[in-house]
Amino acid sequence: MDNEQxxxxxxxxxxxxxxxxxxxxxxxxxxxxxxxSPSGPAAPAGRAAPAPLPSIAADSGxxxxxxxxxxxxxxxxxVSRELGDCTRCKLHxxxxxxxxxEGNPKAEILFIGxxxxxxxxxxxxxxxxxxxxxxxxxxxxxxxxxxEDVYIANIVKCxxxxxxxxxxxxxxxxxPFLMKQIRAIGPKVIVTxxxxxxxxxxxxxxxxxxxxxxxxEFYGIPLMPTYHPAFVLRQYTPKNRGDVWEDMRxxxxxxxxxx
Ligand code: URA
Numbered sequence: 001m002d003n004e005q006x007x008x009x010x011x012x013x014x015x016x017x018x019x020x021x022x023x024x025x026x027x028x029x030x031x032x033x034x035x036x037s038p039s040g041p042a043a044p045a046g047r048a049a050p051a052p053l054p055s056i057a058a059d060s061g062x063x064x065x066x067x068x069x070x071x072x073x074x075x076x077x078x079v080s081r082e083l084g085d086c087t088r089c090k091l092h093x094x095x096x097x098x099x100x101x102e103g104n105p106k107a108e109i110l111f112i113g114x115x116x117x118x119x120x121x122x123x124x125x126x127x128x129x130x131x132x133x134x135x136x137x138x139x140x141x142x143x144x145x146x147x148e149d150v151y152i153a154n155i156v157k158c159x160x161x162x163x164x165x166x167x168x169x170x171x172x173x174x175x176p177f178l179m180k181q182i183r184a185i186g187p188k189v190i191v192t193x194x195x196x197x198x199x200x201x202x203x204x205x206x207x208x209x210x211x212x213x214x215x216x217e218f219y220g221i222p223l224m225p226t227y228h229p230a231f232v233l234r235q236y237t238p239k240n241r242g243d244v245w246e247d248m249r250x251x252x253x254x255x256x257x258x259x
Contacts, residue, residue, distance in 0.1 A: 069124050073183035076105050082177070089173035091158035091166070097124035101181060108255045109150045110187035111135065112178070112197045113228065121159035126152045127229075128233035134229040135193070143248050143259070151185050153178060155197050159219070171200060182221070188255050190221055191247075194228030213247045215254075224251050 003115045033129060080100050086092055099116040102125055106149075119129035135152070139145050151195075156166040156174045178200075182190070192198040195208040201218050216223040218242070226247040230241050252259050 003228075015149055025109050051054075051077050068218070073186070074179060074180055076101075076184045077182055079180040082180070087159070089158075089170045091156060091160060091170050092098070094161050095158040096121045098157050099124055099154060099159075100157055101126055101151060103147070103151035105185060106150050107149065107151035107185055108188040109191060109193045109215070110185055110189070110249060111143075111150060111193060112184065112201070113154045113193045114196045115156040116159040117163050118159065126144075126154055131228070131230040131233060134233055138244065138248060142245060143252055149179075151187065153181055155200050165196065169174045175200070180198045187221060189251050190218055190223045191221060191251060194231060197228075198223075198225040212243060213250070214249070222254055224254075 014182055069172060083098065083100065095116075099120045112136075113127060113131075116127045117131070118128065120132070126132070136147055138149060139147050155178055156170050157171075157177065158174075160166050160170070190201065192201055193205060198208055198211060198216075199206050201223060202216055202225075206225070208227060209232075211225045212227060214225070216225060224247055226244050227240060229244075232244060249259050
């Protein structure tokens with residue numbers, strides 16, 4: 001073997017051991033590893049490392065480049081503190097309360113909706129109006145979980161006036177906080193409710209009727225797109241209800257709690 005061949009063999013061996021090590025980490029439940037930062041502090045042992053943040057497609061209302069956020073995951077309390085009494089977008093002007101999200105901070109399932117409605121704005125809690133009652137029924141009566149076992153969040157945390165769709169700049173202003181919430185929780189599965197949430201997380205404009213029920217991935221986290229409960233209420237057909245139930249059965253199977 002000449003020097004070139006020795007170097008090539010050494011490189012192949014190195015690649016194999018890196019691949020084995022990544023396989024080992026994955027099998028141990030590690031989903032992401034912190035990139036060493038020349039300036040930042042070393043990650044303390046035992047703390048989950050952050051996943052890279054996604055690039056959000058412009059047509060989904062988000063950012064075209066990933067926000068620079070390579071630090072350790074914050075806790076939900078830290079994310080909430082960072083959000084503060086937010087005035088980063090125009091939605092703050094009409095809100096009564098910020099609706100940060102609620103549930104188990106280490107939930108296996110994270111539901112992501114669009115934005116608070118009137119009742120949510122009043123109570124500072126996500127999904128407590130009519131659509132919320134349906135979501136709660138899906139979780140409790142259908143999936144046989146407690147609402148407190150899952151986490152429920154939205155892509156914007158302040159109510160859009162008259163329940164209009166959130167606009168691109170509003171979604172972009174809120175998006176870093178949703179990403180930090182996802183990293184804080186580290187869910188096994190994300191369920192996106194409706195088109196805006198699905199498009200935002202997948203970074204492309206989707207048709208929810210086409211995509212629902214098909215597993216997607218958000219930086220290594222399985223993502224199940226399904227209908228928004230408000231849509232199901234508007235078109236309360238056995239087919240739509242059955243579709244959502246089928247999607248939730250897949251979610252339960254994925255977290256090892258088949259129905
Ligand atoms: N619809 C949403 O998308 N989110 C809520 O919190 C309530 C209704």
